[in-house]
Amino acid sequence: MAQPKKTLSPPGTDLIRRELRELERILREQSRSEVRLLMEVADHILESGGKRFRPAVLLLSAKLCGYSGPRAVAYAAAVEYAHTSTLLHDDVVDEALTRRGRPSANGIWGNQASVLVGDYLLFRAFYLLIENEDPRIMKLVNSVATQMAEGEAFQLTRKRNVKLSEAEYFRIITDKTAKLISISCRIGAILGRATAKREHALGEYGFHLGLAFQLKDDALDYAGDERAWGKKVGQDFSEGKMTLPLIWAFRNSSAADRKKLARLLAKPKRKAGDFKTALAFILRHGGLDYALAKARSHAGRAKAQLQVFPDSPPKQALLDLADFVVARSV
Amino acid sequence: MAQPKKTLSPPGTDLIRRELRELERILREQSRSEVRLLMEVADHILESGGKRFRPAVLLLSAKLCGYSGPRAVAYAAAVEYAHTSTLLHDDVVDEALTRRGRPSANGIWGNQASVLVGDYLLFRAFYLLIENEDPRIMKLVNSVATQMAEGEAFQLTRKRNVKLSEAEYFRIITDKTAKLISISCRIGAILGRATAKREHALGEYGFHLGLAFQLKDDALDYAGDERAWGKKVGQDFSEGKMTLPLIWAFRNSSAADRKKLARLLAKPKRKAGDFKTALAFILRHGGLDYALAKARSHAGRAKAQLQVFPDSPPKQALLDLADFVVARSV
Numbered sequence: 084m085a086q087p088k089k090t091l092s093p094p095g096t097d098l099i100r101r102e103l104r105e106l107e108r109i110l111r112e113q114s115r116s117e118v119r120l121l122m123e124v125a126d127h128i129l130e131s132g133g134k135r136f137r138p139a140v141l142l143l144s145a146k147l148c149g150y151s152g153p154r155a156v157a158y159a160a161a162v163e164y165a166h167t168s169t170l171l172h173d174d175v176v177d178e179a180l181t182r183r184g185r186p187s188a189n190g191i192w193g194n195q196a197s198v199l200v201g202d203y204l205l206f207r208a209f210y211l212l213i214e215n216e217d218p219r220i221m222k223l224v225n226s227v228a229t230q231m232a233e234g235e236a237f238q239l240t241r242k243r244n245v246k247l248s249e250a251e252y253f254r255i256i257t258d259k260t261a262k263l264i265s266i267s268c269r270i271g272a273i274l275g276r277a278t279a280k281r282e283h284a285l286g287e288y289g290f291h292l293g294l295a296f297q298l299k300d301d302a303l304d305y306a307g308d309e310r311a312w313g314k315k316v317g318q319d320f321s322e323g324k325m326t327l328p329l330i331w332a333f334r335n336s337s338a339a340d341r342k343k344l345a346r347l348l349a350k351p352k353r354k355a356g357d358f359k360t361a362l363a364f365i366l367r368h369g370g371l372d373y374a375l376a377k378a379r380s381h382a383g384r385a386k387a388q389l390q391v392f393p394d395s396p397p398k399q400a401l402l403d404l405a406d407f408v409v410a411r412s413v
Numbered sequence: 414m415a416q417p418k419k420t421l422s423p424p425g426t427d428l429i430r431r432e433l434r435e436l437e438r439i440l441r442e443q444s445r446s447e448v449r450l451l452m453e454v455a456d457h458i459l460e461s462g463g464k465r466f467r468p469a470v471l472l473l474s475a476k477l478c479g480y481s482g483p484r485a486v487a488y489a490a491a492v493e494y495a496h497t498s499t500l501l502h503d504d505v506v507d508e509a510l511t512r513r514g515r516p517s518a519n520g521i522w523g524n525q526a527s528v529l530v531g532d533y534l535l536f537r538a539f540y541l542l543i544e545n546e547d548p549r550i551m552k553l554v555n556s557v558a559t560q561m562a563e564g565e566a567f568q569l570t571r572k573r574n575v576k577l578s579e580a581e582y583f584r585i586i587t588d589k590t591a592k593l594i595s596i597s598c599r600i601g602a603i604l605g606r607a608t609a610k611r612e613h614a615l616g617e618y619g620f621h622l623g624l625a626f627q628l629k630d631d632a633l634d635y636a637g638d639e640r641a642w643g644k645k646v647g648q649d650f651s652e653g654k655m656t657l658p659l660i661w662a663f664r665n666s667s668a669a670d671r672k673k674l675a676r677l678l679a680k681p682k683r684k685a686g687d688f689k690t691a692l693a694f695i696l697r698h699g700g701l702d703y704a705l706a707k708a709r710s711h712a713g714r715a716k717a718q719l720q721v722f723p724d725s726p727p728k729q730a731l732l733d734l735a736d737f738v739v740a741r742s743v
Binding site for chain 1: 446449451502506531
């Protein structure tokens with residue numbers, strides 16, 4: 084498996100370079116299987132441009148709380164496996180043929196392989212969790228994994244529903260993104276035996292960071308620079324997913340405009356021209372500005388949580404990370 | 414959720430009637446979700462004629478080893494959830510539109526729901542495992558779950574491969590069936606604090622019982638009485654799965670016959686007439702007799718393992734269960 088192609092650019096990466104290298108080794112080693120199909124698909128998805136975002140926040144959180152031992156990397160690998168497993172299963176759910184600008188696993192090997200390799204990686208995540216024998220961390224991860232499945236199922240039932248509310252949208256991105264990033268931070272705090280207050284603050288940091296991350300991601304899906312971003316814009320739109328830019332624009336348009344848009348969204352197959360129409364509609368109503376303002380606001384709330392910690396390089400890295408998440412074009 | 418429609422008929426059921434009732438309650442309670450889609454699909458699959466075979470062997474094994482407490486039912490529910498999760502994911506993998514004679518979950522709700530509900534039930538299984546805090550049992554279940562995914566992936570790569578060997582077939586049914594039944598028995602032994610020798614014997618009992626169970630299942634897929642069995646014959650054949658009756662017949666036929674059969678199996682869509690041709694071919698070469706003799710042999714080996722236990726009602730129930738598995742027409 085090659086190194087991931089896109090790595091985090093903020094200064095934080097320097098502090099955990101050794102751990103990120105060790106992480107790649109563990110990810111590669113633990114996904115080895117005698118069944119070639121499993122290894123091929125696992126390698127494909129693990130090396131397809133993942134930013135190792137969740138491992139990075141876990142490792143920096145552990146460092147912030149004074150822990151630099153080997154268990155942090157093991158838990159970082161578990162969290163990355165769990166995340167990768169959901170990507171594979173989501174691609175089946177979304178019927179996505181590309182992921183991060185490359186053909187998705189189910190685009191190449193079919194739904195079957197995506198399901199089985201997703202399961203396989205999930206069991207590798209649990210293997211690392213069980214081996215490291217912390218019942219609290221196991222419960223946290225399993226509970227969040229359950230909520231992720233529930234969030235994804237909820238999103239599925241709301242697909243192509245133009246009436247998805249902002250509150251429902253936030254429920255979806257909370258379940259599918261913010262919670263896993265939040266517990267990644269909390270695992271770091273638990274490893275560092277942080278006080279309950281600090282663990283809570285890190286959990287809230289991760290929660291708001293996760294929301295900012297997903298809000299920005301969903302905005303990039305409309306306004307990303309395809310060359311820098313490395314993936315095609317308009318994927319959410321073509322899958323019929325309502326995200327905040329569209330929700331906002333829809334809510335703030337005239338009844339006639341709403342009707343026109345609803346018709347566009349009801350089409351089973353959407354074309355490039357449809358996307359351009361929707362994007363123009365969003366821009367006219369300030370949907371992107373609104374979503375990006377929300378992203379900045381959550382990044383700010385994330386940073387505010389770190390006040391309970393004295394200044395240190397890992398704290399600065401986490402602060403920078405929150406800025407990076409909303410400033411990034413990738 | 415209604416009671417499962419088909420229950421085990423052997424006398425063993427009387428010994429664990431209370432526990433099986435409690436099991437239904439736990440299965441119903443633990444799969445409750447705020448997301449309606451999840452509950453609907455979970456209910457559909459949990460009540461669609463499951464025999465609760467794995468829970469029954471776990472509960473009887475625990476009783477044989479002197480344990481009748483509440484943890485046996487919790488573990489029985491965990492094992493049933495894990496099994497049910499694999500059924501849902503397998504239906505996506507097999508592209509099966511029916512299961513146990515009823516429309517399969519993915520036939521009704523689509524692949525997406527099958528994947529998500531499979532994940533959801535898996536996390537409920539882990540929830541019960543984590544709550545009951547036995548690291549050895551967690552490791553056993555997770556390790557077998559990993560092997561089940563590997564077995565299923567291996568089977569996927571061998572689909573429509575007429576050259577599948579008997580050894581490869583046994584590898585597949587070991588991974589996908591025998592191992593989970595084997596650890597169901599071992600969990601019972603662990604709960605009863607059985608000696609290592611007895612735990613091993615129960616594990617071997619379950620292993621051979623599982624092989625006998627799957628061999629018989631695969632034979633029924635060719636020779637089952639559809640009305641009694643409640644499902645259509647020929648499903649494995651139409652999905653391109655090579656099972657022992659066909660493997661044996663293929664190995665023992667003339668080169669000309671083999672060629673004819675290979676052509677039949679290579680067809681992307683198989684018709685009812687094709688199934689009749691294959692069945693006649695199997696009968697002519699004694700493929701069913703051979704597979705059923707193997708099933709009986711493994712049932713016998715299962716029973717022999719129980720010699721280390723003194724006579725008791727649960728022991729008798731497990732002995733009867735081994736006979737039942739090969740004698741059943743359902």
